[in-house]
Amino acid sequence: MVEQKVVEPEYLLLEAPRERKFITGSQAFAEAIKRANVDIAIAYPITPQSETMHLVGDLWAQGYVKDYYRAEEEYGAMSAIAGAVRGGARAFSATSGPGLLRGLEAIVSWPGHRIPAVLGVMTRVVNAPLSIQPDNVEIAYLLHSGLIVLHAENQQDVFDFTLAGFPISEKVDVYLPVVVATEGFFVTHAKGYVNLPPEDMKLPPRDPYKAPVPPTDCEIPPARIQRDAPVQKSNFMSYLIHAVWQQEVWSANERARKWIKHYLGGLIEVVNPEAEVFIVASGCAAAQGREAQRYAEMEGLNVGLVKVKSIRPFPKQELREVLKKAKAIIVPEHNIVGWLCKEVKAVVPDGDRVVEGPRVYGGMTLPVELIMDEIYRVLGVKKEKKTLV
């Protein structure tokens, strides 16, 4: 284990010198955890998450993480994370597809319980039939619970989002769990270039007393504490209590915007802001979109890309602004329901501009060519193609 000195998150994320490494997405998760001063990591095996949590286990063996165990199952893992975070620890877990759904009751209760933690989600087909291939429909299940959901395009994003996830999550005015989702295999098991800050630096430890709710550690008043009392109609609870509680969770989600901007440079990234046609995409689909944008530019077509980094909070204002003059908005996705497309349609005026797709699912690759076809179509470009499909 390398001796690590504590530095401010601003320094570690935004200023520290970086060195380029060629690593897998799973390794990028682990590199972030190595520098995140994590107290405890708990997980249950599932493909394609497992490799990440093996590496995190190694970090525990080496001393970078203070405690670690393989849980009995996802629900147990996610509940134990809630327990550890209430106890004042900084915690990390990760899961995929069916495992995420199994742990979902616990996970979606984290925001209401005010549990700041980081959860890696390596997307995978949701059964049935069984498959381990990447498909990100599971992200749709995370969008209505108050969680902060970041969607990583590549290995670099995985590292940055995960490391930034901790300070964002622990801000007093946020105090919500941060999900860092990325596509299984496409990102987790493939190598990419990642610029890493030095490994002899780490985030400051979690300060559980700088918080909107007290930790349950018998060190801070009130003693008669129940952070989250069971709420029911009664003469000792207002009918409004659950409503304002939910409002608080979603207000906190709103407040996360400024911190996402602060640590990650914004909720969206725009390539060619003056474009006529935009590709709006998140996660891996943004990588495919980026490639398509490059090809389109090489062919002299005025196409732009909007990468949506944060799905929750959703960048409504930003998208409205950027897409103001767009003739068409192409939304490629790795799922059949088109959750991003629905989100985009809901925030931009004149929703007919939004092209529903291309979409692939069940683990299929999203070829750049499919996006190009949509670009040609909306721009009225005729292409003679001999490619065999």
Added chain:
Amino acid sequence: MGLEYVKISPGFERYMPRDYVDLVKMGQFGKEVDVMQLGQFKELVEDHPMCAGCYMAYFIRIFYASLPNPEDTIILGTAGCARLALSQAAVPFIYGNYGDTNAVASGLKRALTIRFPDKHKDVVVIAGDGGLMDIGFGMTMHSWFRREKFTTIMVDNEVYGNTGGQESGMSPKGIQLKMAPKGKQFDKINAVELAKTAGCVYVAKLSPTNPKRISKVIRRAILAARHFGPTFIHAYTSCNIEYSIPTREVLADARNREKKDFKFYEWMTDEVREFFEEMEKKQKEEVRS
């Protein structure tokens, strides 16, 4: 941290509600109380919305009076009757999702061990038969397999009382309850043997008829969990509503069950036994001197 967080800021004694002033002045914090002195000190739980004549409420009252270190104790509960009283006590209480107690307690206890390696922070789960032996079964067992150092207390009323009286895994065979209209088809789960097999270092089964003994068992379970590993108490706490036990006969019912399937039973590992013998010997010496 000790008692600082249950001390009133200077100057504010006159602004606190009486309830809290009494709790600080005449409560259990920082003191050793004897369960037989109930009524002579301010209890950690007083008003609660449990049914009149509920024996679970009685057990919980004794439980709080028995805590060896209430200012450094955290209680976890789950859906069910017990949490109605647990949520009213002057001890931190965690209520997560249904059946998650032993997983949450695992994470919590580990976090507290990381953060306070030199302190005893007692973690105690009090949940029902449904929470621990049905929906939370896997997490209960695995917390024991992993040798997590906290206490699990099952307040067994043999029924889902809060949801309207459905059969649970701990209901006796043949009993007719909701969701068991033809009577329960299989035996009551043998939780005590499961606990021993799964690695608990201290296991007790009781019907709450003798407060002094309940108190001793609770203290032992908490102290053994501090030093050695998981501990388990299986307590019969009848549901006088669903089992139609007249309020006056609740104690008689408890005694009756004590003669039958809830005979007092206490088991511990040799290591734990030695620990208690040593501790009791020391206590006697202290009393003598």
Added chain:
Amino acid sequence: MAEKKLITPGPAGYIPKPAAFLGVDTPPPGKALLYGEMIDEETAMREAAKAMLTRRNPTIFPGPLVLWGWNSGAIEKAQAVLELAKEIPNCRIIPMPDYRPKYPKIDPEAEINPNHPNLTILHNKIEACIFVGVHCHYANLSLRMIRAGTNCFTIALCAEMGHEDAMVSLRDVHAGDILRFRDVVVEVRRELGIEWEPKLPPENPSLPKEEWTSVSPLDFGEYAYLLMPRRGEIVEETE
């Protein structure tokens, strides 16, 4: 002064939108919120002082973080809160000692509970209040319910980042800042021509009465408001 007042004393309705949904954000360090708008601390403090000096039944709600002397900072802050209370004519202190719902029901004269704060606000006809030493989550719950259901002017003296749903919200408030606010209160009080000898608020009515030599305005029950100072009025001992 704020031009558009987004967050004003209610009642705002059955279930009003939280301020954060209306675009109100917590202020950066050194700034404050007044009616949902970012503003300098001095102006915010003066408006808060004015509310506490002119509205009915001004009350301070100290939370667990000042009520319990768990560290020197808390004790120091508690002292500062008392210093502040002394300077607000006929001010009361109603504590929020913890956050759990309390069965069967709280005594609204003795305490305030974040699960049903309006029991206390409405029972005591409190039209201006200060939250201090309450964890942000619970303060926000209360502030929203108070804005929804009462006409109370809420002031949050927050040790962290502030509260969008309060009419006045100050951030990073510690003992020294409370004393600074006290000075503003004294200054504004003088400007308003209200005369007042500093005096501690009456004790908690739930406590057994041990001291009968003085009577507090509370002892006048529903007529207590008659004792409230008016502009230019000279307030003497209430007996």
Added chain:
Amino acid sequence: MKRYNIRIAGVGGQGVVTSAHILGNAMSAAGKYASLVPFFGSEKRMAPVEAYVRASDQPIYEVGEVVYPNVIMIYHPQVITHGKSYTMPFYTGLKENGMVIINSDTDIIPDEDKKVLEELNARIFYIPATQIAREIAGTELATNMAMIGLFFGITRLVNIEHIEKALIERFLGGTFVASGGTTALDSAIEKKFKKKQELLAKNMEVIKYTIKMAEENNWCEEEEEKVVT
């Protein structure tokens, strides 16, 4: 921008995945870009295996399997003759002006398919890779080396030092986490060669040979901008 989207098709035991990694590592060693996509299937001996590599002198963004390749490498003739492939026919998705490298000493493409490839203006290279491996390295297990050697010989994306660096990384440590099957295969090779160093040297010899083969046959590509759409 030079950009190669490569699909490698072979059978289990030929080191398809290993060679994809070496290809990627060599690009990395040359300061260029590559991205790999392992095929997530079983890796049983003689079962079809596919791997995908994207190689470029510019950053690569897209991920996933290469659906529309401009390079197809066939490591085993049975991929074509017996249909031992997940992608049928073997040239599915091939783009115009692409290339196909086939391990075979004879022409094995059926006439019907040949017509399609002609229409696509595809360049087809035959190489007796297995034979070369056996002759130079003394083992068929170096077939994959012969294949990537030829690919680099044709494309001239990297030089010999870069390839050697990649090989060292792959065989003498480095961070590559192999699947169980691949590791077992490695140790089988190691036993055969006794020493890892020797293994490396033999592999390098095979690669050098096929690079030279590309040069001698005038198969090398010009330094030109290549646009793939």
